[in-house]
Amino acid sequence: MEKDARPNWENPMQFVLACVSYAVGLGNVWRFPYLCQMHGGGGFLIPYLIMLVLEGVPLFYMELAIGQKMRLGSIGAWSAISPYLGGIGLASVLTSLYLCLYYNILNAWSFWYLFNSFQSVLPWAECPLNANMTGPDEECERATPTQYFFYRQTLNISSSIDETGGMHLGQVLCLLLAWVFTFLFTLRGVKSTGKVVYFTATFPYVVLFIYLIRGLTLHGSANGIKFMFTPKMEQLADPRTWVNAATQIFYSLGLGFGSLIAFASYNEYNNNFERQAIVVSMINSGTSIFACIVTFAIYGFKATVNYESCLERTRMLLLNTFDMAEELITQDNVGGWLETLNSTHPEQFAGLSGVLEECDLEAELGNAVEGAGLAFIVYSEGIKNMPLPQLWSVLYFFMLLTIGMGSMLGNVTAIITPLRDFKVVSRNISIEALSALVCVFCLLMGLSFTTRQGNYWFTMFNDYAAGFSLFFIVLVEVVVVSYVYGITRFEKDVEDMLGRKPSWLWKVLLVAVSPALLLCLFIFYIVGYIQGGTPTYKAWDKDLGRSVVMEYPVYGQVFIGLLLVSTISCIPLSALYTYCRRKARPATPEPSQIALREPDAWVVPPSEHCSQE
């Protein structure tokens, strides 16, 4: 006796927007531009688009199909496919849990920067004064004001993972706020999520468009755009380019976390997910490219500003050392004068060698930064030089917030949906209480990332928790669907849902191409890890004013190992557990090994579906 039917999206548009909101994440804004820059600008689009077709879209299609067919979260769906494989779902839930723990810290940072934008002078625009008011703070002098604001005033970072410290009040409050919002958005499951995604999916595009116009009209943005679009085709010969393209597509679409399965499980049975899969993948990649253009316009502006201030400093240095009239040297003929003065006054010029800087626009542009560094340091540096910086800052960080929150919705749904599929949970705990439990748990665990050394743990989670294990999960998924469940059964299910069989192209991609690609990537990463030696991280050295590479201590490495092993081992351990239970109780019939609501896989759907809207 069912108390209530499975909730559905109010209309297919909500589902598409939810997928877009989930897939378009912070990685589109900060990882893709970095990869573009590293791997030869416009040329990177070639491997990227090829991988999208060969790997991204088929796997996305597969996950949506499974979710829509089984109408259960990841644990239930995979258990329905085979009772031994519920571990895949469990691994997905665990990975989503790790992701939830640290991802909201990014939203907390966005809140922090957003709130700090409401000042007449942006706090990252200038260095604060030191203790006795004689000059700027030393750490800030050695680094830049934006770096100082991020590492000292936002994180109050310690000098290594071993050095512990207290929590940062601002971070704690912002993290609390981030979780409050996440809770409110996922409170009633798809009923609340479905409404929120109208905003979180569309607002970022509004801001990106505004930034595109602003960016393109900035002085020097053309340098950045030119830099991006000049393809360096020789990069295509480097295998790392292809690996990075495949990895980026993979993570960007959010495969393997169970979020897509969860979202699709709330669909109508006959929803046309095939077209939606293609549309969402295209929108996601299109957004990456769009964000790349905006980022490079800002990059170009920032690099030009830095280059010109370098030229200005060199000019003043020459004027002051050689006591020449101001109008003789301009920014354009600094280079010429450097040579002239070197030949006419060699001893004096030699005395300058310690202070004279190399001003190189290409080097400024080539200064690739990824991750939190790009979003928070580089972008805020670009913003502070714009006219009316407070407005641009508010817009930008609000956009980061909507993007991040949109992705969090998917992450939390990926945890809540499979949990609610268990009868024991759905009968005794209401969905509001379950959401609250998950959010409070993640908040309390996440507080450890707000400590002084918390950022190093954050980096560890970011690099290892939801990385390599996803390849394994999705590889197992695609192999199971293609071979264990059987591509013919899968084909029949799709035909049942959509009314037509999937074309041979989908089948070839799912059976042969995607698994082969994933296997190659998986092996590549294993070899990389083995050859890479001790894992390292970048620690902020406040005396040098920059990051230094340090090795993880033993307990750090053990933790990394735990993170990787805990998710991967879910699959074999769960299979073993099911096998032992079956042996212990041979009389019980197959489907009810795990006490779930009856999955549709074992029930031929009635023809009533045709009469429904």
Added chain:
Amino acid sequence: MLGALLVLLGTTACLAQDLCTDETSEGFKVRLSIKTALGQQAYVWNESEMFLFRATLAFAMRQHFKNNEYNVSSILVCNETQRVSFHFVVLDPSDSTQLIQKTAVEAAVRKSRHRINSAFLLSDGTLEFLQIPPTLATPYSPATPPWLIAFGVVIGAVCAGIIVMLVSSLLGPKKGKGEDDDEEEGGGVGRNGIACDALDGACNGGFSDDDRLTQM
């Protein structure tokens, strides 16, 4: 007589000028960056501007020492360059062979720095007294950090929203309970797959929205 006086004055002037050299320990080097600061509205540096500088500096000395004997003639300038940079020393008004101590001059300049800058439409960075560090203005730091205010606003709004939601959900069931009952009885649609009977109105048992229980 007049000739002797002139010779005497000339000698004094020469002697005094000897006091202003590059290596003097009591003097400062001044550097102006007029074109950098003012761009199109830059004025040309000439004798009159130099006179203004010396007068301003004399003013600064008067302000600091409260001694009205300082004059333009007390300020000696030398080593002018194209850059617009020069050295200056301050003569003691009571004894024209003595120079005022460096520290005293520095104190006087620091006290009236803003007035000196304003006279030339320049700032601490563009009218540099080398070896006199600019006094940095105390930055304005409000009592409550601004981010806390913004945070307070947002979390206040969120809490208000939550309270409104809770209140409406508490009030809701009281009003909606009647409707709910009607729905349960009148529909029976999909609540349990059993066809509704002995109820008011016609019910369409074929319109089940829970397909899971409809078996073939």
